[in-house]
Amino acid sequence: MEDFGDRYGSRFTNLVDSRASGKLFEFDQVLLMPTASGYRALVEQARTEINPRIMKYLSQRWSEGAIENLSFFAMAAAVYARSVSDPPLSIDVGQVLLRTVAFCNRRCVNRKGAGAGSSCRRALNRENHHLPKCIKIPRDIAAILGCLKRYIATGKAASLLDEMDVRRAMEVKVDPGSDFVPATSC
Numbered sequence: 001m002e003d004f005g006d007r008y009g010s011r012f013t014n015l016v017d018s019r020a021s022g023k024l025f026e027f028d029q030v031l032l033m034p035t036a037s038g039y040r041a042l043v044e045q046a047r048t049e050i051n052p053r054i055m056k057y058l059s060q061r062w063s064e065g066a067i068e069n070l071s072f073f074a075m076a077a078a079v080y081a082r083s084v085s086d087p088p089l090s091i092d093v094g095q096v097l098l099r100t101v102a103f104c105n106r107r108c109v110n111r112k113g114a115g116a117g118s119s120c121r122r123a124l125n126r127e128n129h130h131l132p133k134c135i136k137i138p139r140d141i142a143a144i145l146g147c148l149k150r151y152i153a154t155g156k157a158a159s160l161l162d163e164m165d166v167r168r169a170m171e172v173k174v175d176p177g178s179d180f181v182p183a184t185s186c
Contacts (some may be wrong), residue, residue: 027152054094077141080148080169
């Protein structure tokens with residue numbers, strides 16, 4: 001704790017949106033998350049980039065807090081993809097959030113059976129709807145978020161192609177065969 005004053009500010013890294021807005025977003029290298037100012041800047045940038053019609057639809061489905069929590073992830077991935085990634089990619093933040101809503105709708109609207117009481121659509125209260133466990137970030141930006149976390153932690157850009165190669169190298173295929181019968185059952 002004595003040398004904290006000397007180290008203060010050395011664990012932060014910046015993500016610069018050099019190809020679009022020119023804004024700077026600050027991230028904490030230990031937490032791999034944006035600082036308070038970085039979070040607010042990401043949310044504000046997402047609001048400016050999301051089509052107003054899409055924002056209106058999202059506000060009918062989720063609370064303002066839920067939209068903020070998901071839009072900062074999608075915006076951080078979009079900034080990394082267009083400004084740091086090689087080759088640069090284009091991610092529409094509004095489309096990412098629409099796909100997230102579609103997954104939630106598909107999973108929860110007509111859910112029946114055990115656990116149906118915990119469905120986010122049944123529990124939807126327009127004033128205080130919290131993010132349910134069923135909301136998942138779409139797969140296409142999940143790889144970019146992995147690269148973004150590596151960039152925040154190390155300060156070095158990771159290629160999306162390298163990320164895919166690492167996933168393929170770590171992939172395990174299990175083929176029990178057509179005549180496989182377990183010795184015991186659950």
